[in-house]
Amino acid sequence: MQFKPIYGTLLPLVPALTSGLLLFSAFPGPGLYPAAFFALVPLWLSLDRISSKQAFYAGIGTGTGFYLPLIYWICPTLTEYGGLNPLAALSCLLLLVLYLSLYTGVFALAMKKIPVPDGLVPFWGAVAWVALEYIRTYLFSGFPWGVLGYSQYPNLVLIQAADTFGVLGITFLLVLANGSLVIAFKAFARRAWPGKTNMAGLGLVMAVLCAVFIYGHFKLAQVHGQIKGAPSRKICVIQANIPQDQKWDRAFIDETIDQYSRLSLQAIPCDLVVWPETALPFYYGMDPVPSNRVDALVRKAGTFFLIGIPAARPSDHGFLYYNRACMLTPLALPAGYYDKHHLVPFGEYVPLKRLLWFAEKLTAGAGDFSKGETGPVPLTFGTGTTGVLICFEIIFPHIARDFVLNGADILTTMTNDAWFGRTQAALQHFSIAVFRAVENRRSVVRAANTGISGFIDPSGAILEKTDIFTACALTRQVPVMSGKTFYTRNGDFAAQACLVAFFLVCVVKSMKKKFRRTL
Template sequence: MDQKIKLLLLRYFSTKYFSALISGLLLTLSFPETGLFYLAFFALVPFFVSIRPLTSKESFYYGFIAGFFHFSTLIYWIVPTVHVYGGLHLVLAISTLILFCFYLALYAAIFAFFLKMIDPKSWVAPLLVSCLWVSLEYIRTYAFTGFSWGALGYSQYENLFLIQIADFSGVYGVSFLIILVNYLLASIWTSFKNRQQKKTLIPVVYTLILVAGAGFYGNKKIITIDSQIETAQKTAITVVQGNIKQNLKWSEDFKAKTIRKYIRLSHAESKTADLVIWPETALPFYYGLDKPLSDRVDQYIRSAKTNFLIGSPAFSSDENKVKFYNRAYMLNQFSIVTGTYDKTHLVPFGEYVPLGNYLTFLGKLTAQAGNFSMGDKTFIPLKFNDHNLKVTHKTGVLICFEILFPSIASKFVKNGADILTTITNDAWFGHTSAAMQHFSIAVFRAVENRRAIARAANTGISGFIDPKGEILDTTPLFTDMAITRQLPALKQISFYTRYGDVFAISCLFAICMVFMLKGVRKKF
């Protein structure tokens, strides 16, 4: 009897929320590594159609189910990451994923709840729904330290024509158009079903204009940026992928082997490079403190006669406290440190424990990485010269998780960076799709700021992206490799770099004003 009840409940749940599950799955399939980015443009159609007859309360649950299923299938890699490398028991690892997806699903639930306050028959409904979605994505980017992974626009990193609008709107403009198309398609389906086709005429017209306008803008921008790339100064950059296994990375016996490996991989490529980049914490020791290993690195740099950007843990101390940092060192051809950057946006529970004095039981998550402190937020680019010592370039360095935050890249470019670099250790992700998801986010930082990006990852994916977001070269996962590329150093400042998230903030302001006016009308 109990088995029959369970089957009936399961059948009821799967039938009632079938469209929510379908939309959640289609959203996930639009992200790397499936290559099905076009699914994003109709993934939410079943969701929008099914939610129409529901109450606000029912819509909240419906949105939650869709969001939970989407995020649990998109960031499933959290389980092996915290289980294999964080040392958590499998049950706790799965619980971590469930709790995190619960939080992320609340955004979809809130979206569905407020969606019911928008009149679907209004000709501006698709625009308001798109504004609502963008507003919540913007909030998610910065709320509670921020986590913008899975923002809808990131699914389009291969859609070169569409993503050019990011130099004005950021990734949010791409998300806006995706939601606009989804909601319009759902409206057309509903209107045909109810034989009220004329009501969708105006939304169809302005959606076609906006999408076509984005395509036209993208085409013109690609031509313009290609022209600028052709005449721009170039700098040769090498990224080195050491492919050091995470379980060996901090081993005392393996430190010398790690240095020898990076030197061997760098040797052939460094002869032509103006800058050689080693990944995040490539040096598994405190550079400058461990004298024999530091001297070995310095000797090689002097023999290579070029600049090196190297990731290493670092620390500072005073009478009361020792602070640890996730640092990038810029060393010139004489192995002199010409600049450093300490990571400012740390990974919660990965690099530090929030409220660590009270949550000491969570310390195990940060056992290998340490409990880092934030660097200062001046975002001063690091300088390096070309081989002839005639041209000085400046690079903004984003370490790992920082690539998720558009404002960090923009601040570096505002301060004079003509190249962006990102160094990371993605060994934690194993062979999951997380590595490609992480890489794809960098495409938008390139377009937003019109800067080429060099990416050095311990186990991959390393590579190069040009200022229009085109991926020039990549390395396979878990391969020992070094690649070199001539990158253009553009000087122009984009609208997005100069003014930031004006588009997203305008969407937030617009939707707040609409709901306020609706509230005032009801009151009076």
């Protein structure tokens, strides 16, 4: 057996996998968020010693080392609730990991194939990584889970810049830091002081990072001052902890209503009570007996209720089903509703259903929902307004932006994370909401069936949160801020600029190569 070819093939994967595991360690679960500042360095340094083909595979290796432990929870979710056998669930997980890893593969290939002066390496790397994360956010319905910037949710000083550049702006800074370390390590390996170009590049990187931390320090103090002078709303979130295997069993409807009633009556008086996504396991308003019980509870509490419900309406092709958030007045009268707009493929609907008929059982536990048509219109409770993001909608920054642009003075997200079990997925999901608070300078209220529920203030500070798989009611005064941030008004303009720059550089490089071949 020849070991040298195998050795030569596997050796480049060692730094690649190291980078992947370091990236994973920066996210909730391990929670070593400073690792994101240097996680890409092993991969990046290894690119000089390998071919372009090996660089692409090394990038895929980094993605595999990162995404496989980050989203492994998809496998038990598909097995337990999707009805798939373990082998099929594992295949789905590996296919998704491979897809996500293609982006890191393209990043590594771009760093290898498109050389730039060493002083510009950090900026080229940051442009490429952000462009690819922006594509991943929207392509094929989008799956921006694991966007690098989200790792910094505990780093309150750094993430204040998200009110200008969004979470992808934080990603840019992290890759910039990684690139500057690459330049420094290369200079150290050569035992030579970096040249003028390199020093200029390093100096610019340091200036940018210092400016962002200075901005964050002063902005944090400013926002805290604004919070102290802002009005507030007293809001309660209900975490009923209904087991997923009982949630849609009609035999447990009375028990479910009893649980929500008991917890909700503990919370009053307050301005708004928030129940999680699809809290009611029946069609509110269409099933009269349980609906009347809910109405009686609301009237007894004498306050506004925001409740997650499944909804249905007749159409020419039968019934259409919606994942809905319904606002009820203290008299139990509907005051408005929002239907989930961004559905989860294979979780709430099956794309290309005629071709993928075998995948329908994946939606059996959650329902086969239709895309909402209500749009990002805030719901009113008393003198307050709230934008409602249902489940995975919180991971898409533009949805929260649209609600705030339309007048929401707080953001509410309701979800059912029971699917995730006792994995780190619930904390990953919760941490993403921190950035929606900072980007728009709005308080975020989160109600989850099994947790994590809690409150986040406009600075991104987590005011209070629950443990998972506990039944409880949290009540808190949350600040209500007005005005619109630069990010709210302009969105991901910087990420879009990175995307344009990335494609222009790639096209110019390709044209130059083609032109040289014709000479």
